[in-house]
Amino acid sequence: MNIENLLRNNIKSIKAYSSARDExxxxxxxxVFIDANENPFQTNVNRYPDPKQSKVKARLSEIKKIxxxxxLLGNGSDEVLDLLFRAFCEPNHDSIxxxxxxYGMYSVLADLNAISINEVLLDSDxxxxxEKILAIQNEKTKxxxxxxxxxxxxxxxxxxxxxxxxxxxxxxxVIDEAYIDFxxxxxxxxxxxxxxxxxxxxxxxxxxxxxxxxxxxxxxxEFIITILNKIKPPYxxxxxxxxxxxxRLNDLEKVEKEVSxxxxxxxxxxxxxxxxxxxxxxxxxxANFILAKADDANKRYKQLIKKGIVVRNRTTQPLCKNTxxxxxxxxxxxxxxxxxxxxxx
Ligand SMILES: *Cc1c(COP(=O)(O)O)cnc(C)c1O
Numbered sequence: 001m002n003i004e005n006l007l008r009n010n011i012k013s014i015k016a017y018s019s020a021r022d023e024x025x026x027x028x029x030x031x032v033f034i035d036a037n038e039n040p041f042q043t044n045v046n047r048y049p050d051p052k053q054s055k056v057k058a059r060l061s062e063i064k065k066i067x068x069x070x071x072l073l074g075n076g077s078d079e080v081l082d083l084l085f086r087a088f089c090e091p092n093h094d095s096i097x098x099x100x101x102x103y104g105m106y107s108v109l110a111d112l113n114a115i116s117i118n119e120v121l122l123d124s125d126x127x128x129x130x131e132k133i134l135a136i137q138n139e140k141t142k143x144x145x146x147x148x149x150x151x152x153x154x155x156x157x158x159x160x161x162x163x164x165x166x167x168x169x170x171x172x173x174v175i176d177e178a179y180i181d182f183x184x185x186x187x188x189x190x191x192x193x194x195x196x197x198x199x200x201x202x203x204x205x206x207x208x209x210x211x212x213x214x215x216x217x218x219x220x221x222e223f224i225i226t227i228l229n230k231i232k233p234p235y236x237x238x239x240x241x242x243x244x245x246x247x248r249l250n251d252l253e254k255v256e257k258e259v260s261x262x263x264x265x266x267x268x269x270x271x272x273x274x275x276x277x278x279x280x281x282x283x284x285x286x287a288n289f290i291l292a293k294a295d296d297a298n299k300r301y302k303q304l305i306k307k308g309i310v311v312r313n314r315t316t317q318p319l320c321k322n323t324x325x326x327x328x329x330x331x332x333x334x335x336x337x338x339x340x341x342x343x344x345x
Pocket of ligand 1: 075
């Protein structure tokens with residue numbers, strides 16, 4: 001499989017912007033830096049941030065056992081996904097495949113980039129219809145988005161189905177693993193080098209508790225990462241974000257502890273939801289949220305708002321009629337949710 005053939009023509013020969021810090025790299029040396037039109041007075045952030053985010057990548061590399069040359073960081077996963085569109089999808093010509101119900105950003109970014117969207121609904125178990133997906137692909141279908149664990153259904157896709165898709169699909173396959181740390185299924189990072197068309201995205205927004213700093217991560221072949229690095233804005237991850245990310249990545253024990261609490265709370269919340277009379281189905285969750293089918297999602301959503309609890313109403317999503325999505329909160333928040341649900345008439 002030749003990934004270069006999938007690239008847009010203008011990207012094949014594109015030259016990266018060369019920043020001052022690209023041209024003279026070693027910012028730690030005792031030199032006079034007057035090459036970037038920065039303000040010399042100290043604010044702690046008066047200098048441009050490291051455009052390569054070397055420290056954060058080195059730490060991620062250590063944790064995930066993936067070389068830095070196969071890691072790209074972005075201003076949230078959303079920027080990472082947008083870069084993939086820009087690299088591979090020719091506006092007003094190419095298309096992508098999404099598997100609704102799923103994360104809304106894939107189609108928003110497709111619209112933004114003037115890329116048409118082929119939707120293949122998940123089956124009734126919220127699994128991908130592999131045959132159907134492979135049957136509709138053509139030379140213009142550049143990216144297939146697999147979200148596993150999937151938002152909003154909370155389940156993981158079967159490994160054999162994902163493997164089939166990654167091996168047979170003729171374009172790029174993006175596996176969005178935003179929720180992987182809440183799942184027992186193995187990350188596809190361990191298989192990265194087997195598939196030249198595989199891109200795995202993760203984020204610090206969920207398990208790492210850093211949604212506010214906006215740090216998304218993309219793992220792929222060195223070839224793909226080199227391309228994405230060329231087209232990303234040079235200073236796309238700001239210095240405060242890099243510092244905060246590093247601090248958190250150096251305290252994994254705390255992250256793991258919080259994740260284990262969330263998993264425990266998820267188990268309790270699933271059990272409690274099953275006792276609520278107007279909740280018909282509580283779907284299995286591999287994520288930090290639970291999807292449940294109610295008698296009347298619109299009515300229950302409004303009742304909860306009146307009681308001061310905001311959940312996500314997913315009733316308009318395909319296959320999700322009358323479903324509500326509950327993020328796992330603190331023990332106190334979850335108890336409040338359950339107490340409130342019990343009282344609703
Ligand atoms: C929350 C979420 C993300 C995270 O996006 P960021 O831009 O990194 O905050 C990515 N993918 C899915 C499916 C999500 O639900």
